[in-house]
Amino acid sequence: MKHSFLDQYSDRDSLIHRLDPRTKLIAVFLFILAVSLTSQVLWPVFSLYFVLIAVLVTLSTVPVFYIFKRSLVIIPFVLLITIFIPFFKEGEPIATFHIWTWQVSASYFGLQLFITILVKAWLSILSLIVLTSTTTISDLLHGMEQLRLPRVMVMIFSFMYRYIFVLTDEVMRMRQARDSRNVGGSRLRHVKTVGAMAGTLFIRSYERGERVYAAMLSRGYDGHTRTLRRRDFRLADLIFSICIVLVLAAACLFNYLH
Amino acid sequence: MHIPDGFLNVATAATTYAASTGGISYAVKEVNKNLKEKQVPLMGVLAAFIFAAQMLNFQVIGGTSGHLIGAALAAILLGPWAAVLIMTCVLIAQCLIFQDGGLLALGANIFNMAFIASFSAYFIYKLFTSLFGDNKKGRLIGGVVGAWASVLLASIACAIELAISGTSPWQVVLPAMGGIHALIGIGEAIITGAALSLVMVARADLLQPQKA
Incomplete structure (x- = not known):
């Protein structure tokens, strides 16, 4: 997207x-x-x-x-x-x-x-x-x-920058799915839907984080990132x-x- | 609630910068001790999660829309120190990438939305889980109240900083910020509650580690 x-x-x-x-x-x-x-x-x-x-x-x-x-x-x-x-x-x-x-x-x-x-x-x-x-x-x-x-923060930051795009796509897909199904209804229901979306997004992000870490570990990640330019x-x-x-x-x- | 530059005087900006810097270096130590370096990718992805979750907006009243701050959710799921680091990264990114919140005001923004919001939510959550017992009901009520209070307290801290800087008089900025955020906080509370109950159903194991 x-x-x-x-x-x-x-x-x-x-x-x-x-x-x-x-x-x-x-x-x-x-x-x-x-x-x-x-x-x-x-x-x-x-x-x-x-x-x-x-x-x-x-x-x-x-x-x-x-x-x-x-x-x-x-x-x-x-x-x-x-x-x-x-x-x-x-x-x-x-x-x-x-x-x-x-x-x-x-x-x-x-x-x-x-x-x-x-x-x-x-x-x-x-x-x-x-x-x-x-x-x-x-x-x-x-x-x-x-x-x-602090290096921990630099690392968090660089992972965040990498995954913002992926998760933004995820949010946009979820939003599209919501908007195409969830017409009308009370305000409370709208907010509850957003809550369920946030929860789903959290679980998906968490599991993605676990997978990413396992993938990096298997490729020799030791807590450092190296760049050329x-x-x-x-x-x-x-x-x-x-x-x-x-x-x-x-x-x-x-x-x-x- | 992101304060832009030019709204705080230098004394307030410097004080909040000092407080936030000290707090962050302590948080780094604390997180290194408890979570280990291997959890860094996870925290990075979760920072991106907070960032993306802030795009889920909902109607507050009239035309204004509120969105999740996320500090309460992060503090409850990962513990307050990890939440502080994640929120700090999100705030730095918002400042540098979207100019949402100023650079000189960054210390104040981190103080309000990373420290005050995370810790108030966490302590209220802990209070309720000890009052009602560490079960589904206690966690849910604690999460909902904690999320609402975190938004309100952060906005009040923001209002106090603005008033001390002489930007806006007390009698205007306190009710204006507090009132609007008491409303926005309701949305934050319901979303946090719904997200928590979903996590408790789908991945109850995620809520276990930080109990120890």
Whole structure:
């Protein structure tokens, strides 16, 4: 069955794609940290971050529209959590509404806070998307291992990545079977059906895990995985790191001076 | 419940990162001791299971749909420490692959959905199996209540982190998150219960190992 590829565009070739995954992971982490530390309504600094992202996207040759579309995933959280902020922060009111018997007013300070959070969240997610659309999952995994993620977790992670596709197919088949048989009925029955599906899926996964382990053991598995292709820390990584650190340091300095 | 970046202040993010990192390294030790390396493929496949099971969505109310978190099911079937590792891997994958939850907020997300959800579900399950006896009824009730509470407690932890960060005022974020997740939790509870009863019928031996 068809499902969208997880790390789309990560197999392209560009300056950003060729970097060591460690360089990219740390750069993204520092970038998000710098964004989070930036104080409110410091638009020059936020524009600088945005320009940085734009440069990276251009260098990476990943379609801009794709990145924009992926970044919309934060919207539900924004709607649930932050939309109320302007109405609850104290401050100079900019607009007042009468809703039934309540008098609700949006404050200028609250609105500023709202927009700042929105901008920060958006910048952070853009940088994450650039990371995943320029790095294959296996490279990313190797980078995390070199950055001292416990080996058990790296192993769990790589098995998980291998079996996501298989189990997703399994779920899609089960969903199709349910939808073609289970029309109408109460909500409770729907949820119960999903429960039975989850239970079936668990048993199938568990038995698959047992079979996989037996198969691997019979082929000489000793708890290590070995791969051939690796990316190394090279001159390009050094230059990239220096550039990112300089830009972020400038931004933080500007932030500190204001 | 996945917190994106930009919603937490750095102090909260750093604290939860420290707590989660410490907890994970302890969980790694604990799992290595009890499960041995040979169980790693199994845990990987089960992490993929949680990932896939989260795609089984159901209607909550109106247009919103909820889906399984899975921490309760994993904690009951495999024990809390293994559940913590599996959920952590799922959360890292969701962050890096789908940008569901932020990178700086990852510590907080792991703390809420891996630690709080797994352990609350596990202890409530244990409490009920000791109250009603370790039989089918006790396990089922424990699983259902544990699953509901795990969702609610994780969402409350999430709300507290958001409020401490100054992102959203207490009087809004607590009732909003708690209320919605008390509803989503009902779905989680019924699904966990149904899945447990099916496992107990089909593969009762799976529930034995972690009793010891």
